[in-house]
Amino acid sequence: MNTVALRHFKPLRALAKFHQANAGPSCQNSSTLSTSTDLLEMPPCDFTPTQYKGMSKDRIMEIRQTYCHPMTMKVTFYKKPMFINQGHMQWLFDVDGRRYLDFFAGVATVSVGHCHPGVTAAAEKQLRTLGHTSHIYVFPSMHEYCEKLASHLPDPLKVVYLTNSGSEANDLAICMARMYTGNFDLIAFRGGYHGGSPQSMGLTSLHGYKYPIATGLGCTNTMCPDVFRGPWGGSHCRDSPVQTIRSCNCAQGYCMANEKYLEQLKETFYTSVPSRIAAFFAEPIQGIGGAVQYPKTFLKEAYKLVRERGGVCIADEVQTGFGRTGDHFWGFQGHDVLPDIVTMAKGIANGFPMGAVVTTREIADSFTAGIHFNTFGGNPLACSIASSVLDTIKEEGLQKNSLELGTYMMTELAKLRDKYEIIGDVRGKGLQIGVEMVQDKASRRPLPHQDMAAIFEDIKDMGVLIGKGGVYGQTFRIKPPMCITLEDVNFFLSVFKKSIQNHMEGR
Template identity: 50%
Template sequence: MTLACRHLRRALRLETSSPRIPKMRPSLSRAFWTSVTKLGVHTKPRMPPCDFIPEKYQSLAYQRVLEINNRHLYPPRTAYFAEPLLLHQGHMEWLFDHEGNRYLDFFSGIVTVGVGHCHPGAYHGGSPYILGLTNVGYFKMELPGAAGCESTMCPDVFRGPWGGSHCRDSPVQTIRKCSCAPDCCQAKDQYIEQFKDTLSTAVAKSIAGFFVEPIQGVSGIVQYPKGFLKEAFKLVRERGGVCISDEVQTGFGRLGSHYWGFQTHDVVPDIVTLAKGIGNGFPMGAVVTTPEIAKSLAKRRFCFSTFGGNPLACAIGSAVLEVIKEENLQENSQEVGTYMLLELAKLRDEFEIVGDVRGKGLMIGIEMVKDKMSRQPLPPEEVSQIHEDCKHMGLLVGKSGVFSQTFRIAPPMCITKPEVDFAVEVFRSALIQHMERKAK
């Protein structure tokens, strides 16, 4: 969705959304529920109102668009739903399809839209070396590559070998029991020992750098034990390595308590990578580093960027940063995100297949399991059906995790508590439907 920002409005006229309308026609919401909800009474949460009326879709027919997509674009196996959405227009936290149906966007174009779709008032690429950094099997190459990239065990306190109820920086802790004191995490010490083992056996004596997300996104909103990154950074620097914090998904206030994810770990990285939220949909990214490291790049003849620092991107990035500040979106992420985490945790207590609810601010994961005792992932086909049911009721969420077992929730930071209530009720209804199917 195109960002319309005040910095560019006069000169560039980038705004693509239609004017604001004081009130939404009541018939729009009713028509939506009539057309897509043919389920039991308990599956009809009331959608919150929206004061925006989308323009009428007047382009190609749905089947024609699908035909063009299948014929000319990348194989559509990456489509998120069995029947892909043809999205026509967006407004803040809402999306509208070609038929005028309204959806609450709880995934933000894979955590890209921070301040809202069409607000008024970059991926890592596919090189073998960069792909060598991922530990998610779906994204790995068919053949090995990127010599020199080594992975360490993910310190996942829910699915990993160690972890318990005092480990992570979140309003909601895992239900695994542990004997840790609130200010002393034994799981952290065990994962650090494993990290030391990796450094001693799997990597060279000297290290170029250590890449880490403050909270893992695509892996399923995985949070580390408190204090883990601080000790890990120290061990890396002792071997001459630099520490790189990937803030593509965790930055710009989304975590609520801090503007940057690394701040939640009480560390200062040597390099920070930024993208997605910095442009609110406009393709841009940035790298922030120390003067010393920046000077070293001058020795490399081919270190350049064709489009780096162009005025349009800079103006858009500046406008996004201003909106985050002026509209108190970091504070909203903290308040509404904490509220949502606590509400979703009730579903974990209610349903055996909800194994874990975790996260911080508006970066939340719901991990689905066969049962809480085994913590075995819920089969992908069952997760997909729940995912589809949410869509049919007007809620769009993401899926992620090593086994595609985790629902990933990262809505625009302008989300409200009534919209959270709607989303939680939709998710509860989808879980009830799933349990009813299993009982038949």
């Protein structure tokens, strides 16, 4: 294991002792960020960022407002925007040199760490050899990567087509499913996110991503089996270290919520689609929807119902893949299912634009009547980076790290849930975590936007970056690079607790 990896697995001990024993070179802002005794000191790191000498913040914002599409302003995080200059592993640095612990990883995308030295070296080596060519030619890096990626998937999922993004991958999966089955209609969950292209937008079921135009024809959204916010739930529904606060009287091995949600899926089949469908899309854990998890056996039974109607089952692993969920390399494996098609992106190449569709030989062969071509999909640079990511996950034990630290973090967050009325739910697996905020636990009404924004800003001001999601924007999304340490997790927990205390005291 290399020196970067060794930093990730320090033995469990008090943070104060850790800081005393490991004094030495560290990044800026490693001192305590607050005089409060319940806010831990930010962990040190051994990297010094390059001093920023670029244009001023005012000039950047002037250009952003004048020349960049207004959508870039609409989705800018924070009341006081972040001006990012540099990244290193789990850290980001702004133009003023302040250091932030990144617990959102560029929307669950930076899988092994910002500017990971091994990944960076692979990119530099490839750029000096062959920066770009398309798969109209035969070159080693694409074929080496396709074989390596396929080795991480079970039979018969062994045929790979490389794209640039998750939206492209899902578009291609739609086309493959329709060609293979001869059917047209698609089903996906409410609250799911599958991309922003005109086709995948139909699968996406979050109002903020919808436009008043025709998109994704043939897409039907069915009830999401959300055992916290949905009409049915219980105390042992989901595959997670933490269950909901809801109670149930289900006998061992039986889940009433699962049966009720399956009835809703059957209702969709009976009322909203033809007797034959093309495909069913599902994220193993909903990402932008707020780390929503389903009853343990729901997907397994849903897959059976879909196949009875001629459809194929598609696992959208854009956010759950590549070891992030901890106990398995792919999210679908946690449901004990075998999809017909798997789509992936984000963490596949640590932030470099890349996606993939992996399917069976039979389905792949059905999609050869015409020509499907992607100029940049599978280019040498992307493949070399993605190959290095797979190597890094294995060599540095990052899947195990995700499992151990994610389980610990969720367990500690659940203690905060039990203490504070506005924390309604803690859920997820590995480093795919959601914390749903509510006005009160009895009603489970979403915490208002202004309250979410205030807590969100406070967490950033104390040095940690997280995300937001959920149908109502009520869920904090915690999805850090998989290289984080125990010390990082404890620092985040102290910041999150302090932000909740600050909010409760200021109400």
